Amino acid sequence: MDDEIRQFAEGRPPAPAYRPEARARARELLLAEARGGGRFRLPRFGWQAVAAFGVTVALVGGVAAALSGRPQEHLAAAAGATQSAAVAEPPAGDLEPRPGQFILVESDTMYGSMTMGRNGEESRHLYRTHRKIWQSVDGSADGLLLIEGREPRPWPGQRELPKDAEGRQSSLWTTLAACPGAPHRSDYTYLSTLPTDPAALRERLYTAADEKDVDRDERAFGAAGDLVRETYLPKAQRDALFEAVKGIPGTQVAEGVEDSAGRKGVALGRTAGGTLTQLIFDPATHMFLGERQTVVDERAGQAPEGSVVALTAQLKVSVADRLPDEAATAEPGGGCPSSAVPPTEQPTPAATLSPPENVTEGPEPAVTGTMTATPAAPPAVKRSPSESAPAVPESGVAATETVPAPPVAPTETAPEPAAPGAGS
Template identity: 30%
Template sequence: MDELQLITERTASVPLAESGALASARERLMTEIAATEAENVTPLRKRRRWVWTGVGAAGLAAAITAVVALAPVEQVGLEPPAAAADPVTVLRNAAAAALKTPGAPPKPDQFVYTRTKQPDGEREAWLSADGTHDGLIKMTDGALFPLPGCRNGRAQVYKGDEPLKGVTEPCKPSPGYRADLPTDADAMFAYLNANHSGHDGDVNAMGKDVLTLANENYLPPAVRAALFGAAAKMPGLRAIDHAQDAAGRPGVGITWPLRRGDDPKVAKPVVIVFAADTFQYLGTNSTAVTASGVVDAAGQRP
């Protein structure tokens, strides 16, 4: 088979990658070319003609395929191995994967259920979809923490897990279903900056705000995609080749700098973990999302 035809067939359906993702693949390509030239050079070196035949042509085609195949998952569904992971590319791929996830909206009187594994055991949460119904948090040891719904601007006050009769407090609904959030990465980034929990420029606080939304809230696909897209804009991101979430599931990790002044011997960085093949959000190195869904009542499981 003609080598140019071979190369064309290998690469025809594969879109081009972004230039930032090509460094390692380009190096492999040039190594293959150099090796092929060394094997096929004539005694008259001044001719310097490459002869790509047999195994050399097939190997070269494979090398070129490897170069163009490093495209975002939204284009081809593939991504380089975790060892070569770029944090921005991983988060963009996670956004593309989230966008393809089914996301039928819950009914206002339903509950968003999430089970997470944490260092001190498991936590189950039932969040009111519209924030007006009474939700619940349950811990492994059986401890219950009521989540009073906000109705007409007032919420029931509890002492432990017992309501105080006739005692309410001002409130705003805190819905578990967040259809009110931006669906564009730039707009989501602006929202996170405007509603951050830390001081201006606190990347660590913004990262934790991202996790707060990702862990126990039900986000429409476009909103979840915007959240990961906004996270990709955070400065100082770093990919971790082989990470594990709190449940021990392997994946590719993304982390960010600690706060200025934090002691690295005491303060451990948060690592967001995504499945390396599907880019599904798994959780973090301290909290793993092991089950989620929508149910009709607090205490019910999917």
């Protein structure tokens, strides 16, 4: 008998219970990784958000009518009905989000949901939501996500919804933890530092392709999708990204592809796993309109050929000064990767912390017809732009409005780590 070993076995120290919140956080980290974390590794920068409020800017990409409230039972019919309004107008001007503000992206989404059943069989259905996501412009503050469930649909080729598809239609407010220094960033400040040269940007997409088990081109394409989904990129980066993705071998270009709001755009697509995934862009502005997945191989795609298994529309991108009140009661979402913020390293260069009132010069926001000035503290974000609104900052709040963005030079000049791997 292994007496000595048995003694250790019987003398094992008690293990404290795995705290549910820690367990949930670990699981969320894992899921975040599974969804494509670890893409870009960026130097950290610690400048603080400058408090700025008073101006709400909105850029309407297309169909506001497709927002909430419309019965969405018959998406095809609805899309047809909005066809005339569907083609995205080229925005009259770009957004000028500033640190301290939030980018709000509203979208309708439909994606496949898979459940593995008791006996190894999988059940699938199409899971639909309307989403609003507020993300800190510079990644410094917690964000907020609202998910409103929409009527789910049966998986193509199936008549009925699986039982577990029910009960997902309530609204869910979730706080999105700010993760300064996290490897995977999608905040505007970061996105503005991406190369504006398509070849250089394409290189960057490939730095994500460090997993040996997945096709590199496929990963680069996936990284591109992560950059445009629920984000806002400056025009120069949008243009570069469009060309960069086009340059990924195997990418197909298709004209006139519709998003879920019926807007037509130019699609860049790739086929993998029997499914064609297309990122749809406005041909003129290269704003991301939505994505579409179509089964091209029945066996691999697990649905009849030609069926659409994902379809989204990014309906509206706007800038908000603050989170809505629901932020106070939102459920905490996933935490940050443990590697994200080394607590010892919190550089806050003094130069970048100068109070806003000291800053008198700087780029005026490029005010255009899509901007609405709303003096004082606006009631959060739901403000729609009125196209005819004068774009002039009101004198009463001029001091705040002319506050330029804090110097972004530290980020722009900091060398990007070239090595993609460097896992924690």
